Amino acid sequence: MSSGIATFGITLALPSVSFSSTHTSSIRAICMEDNTVVVATDHDLLRISDAGDVVRVSHALAVTALANHSAKPGTILATLKDGGLSRSVDGGLTWATVGSGLPAAQITALTMAALEPSMVYAALAGDGLWRSQDTGETWEFVMDRPYLDGVEHDVLSLVSVGNPSGMGGIWLYAGTQVGLTRVPDCFCRWQDVTAGDAMDALAAGETPPSTAPLPIGELVAALALAPEAPERIYAGLTSGLWVSTDGGVDWALASTGAIGALAVNSSDPMNLAAARGGGLSISWDGGATWTLSTHIKDI
DSSP: OOOOOOOBOOOOOOOOBOOGGGTGGGEEEEEEETTEEEEEESSOEEEEETTSOEEEEOOSSOEEEEEEOTTSTTOEEEEETTSOEEEESSTTSSOEEEOBTOOSSOEEEEEEOSSOTTOEEEEETTSEEEEESSTTSBOEEEEEOOEETTEEOOOOEEEEEEEEOSSSSEEEEEEETTEEEEEETTOOOOBOOOOTTHHHHHHTTOOOOOOOOSOTTOOEEEEEOOTTOTTOEEEEETTEEEEESSSSSSOEEEEESOEEEEEEBSSOTTOEEEEETTEEEEESSTTSSOEEOOSBOOO
16 A cells, blocks of 8 residues: 545637647647646647637746636646646646645646635645645545556546535546546545445345446546536547536436546636647537647747
8 A cells, every 4th residue: 555655617608729739639738727728748838828829928847737726716636647736727827836745746637626616635646635725735545546446546537526425525536547546635535436325225225226337447537527517427448538417327428539638627627628639629519529629820
């Protein structure tokens, strides 16, 4: 076991956008901030307004994940390729280093708590979950990595789900190399995602209700939701975009095509932005159809 070493924005009428001159196939992270989409690629950090204006933001290190929350407008947290954390309080225009107490390890996933946006969770490679209660300034270790199929796995995607866990808190859902798991924010143990009445059925000697989980053994690269709609969770997999409308118990394939980074509009949980199809794609119908951005050629 370890030692203790991706809600977003408002409704967007985004014009077509292409990152052909900035290594389109390598979009690492996306978030929506006010009328702006913030996109991190291997080489750039970009702000794209709803008017189509694109600004390349100066950032010394490559960004691998972004997290923000509609209840803290202007605040964005970014994980860095070589480890460490940056924070912006002006929508991504300027950045400062934060993360006192975090070990010098790569952060593999990041999320802000659904009901307490000053609380942030980070997953560290080879380690486990860490928590900040002051928007990333200071950190404490809270949980080992999930133990699945007899092996500990790094958390590769993370989202806070504002549904009661039954233990006085809410859930953190985590995507791994082999599938989805979750832990209540009391951090007692990692658990499978089950229907609310599954334990009651077992206790009564009955067969638990059948479920339609995510594909077994497939990497869950991205998890996202709008905090105000916790029952509707999106998952980005190699097989495509999957959606659950019952808090992660049952899943359906919304559209095929591998999904990398993923963001959901907090004002409209059907409005998504994703790294898909070699660039930035936008959906207004919960991922059933997508528009691949192609208008801006040179940025």
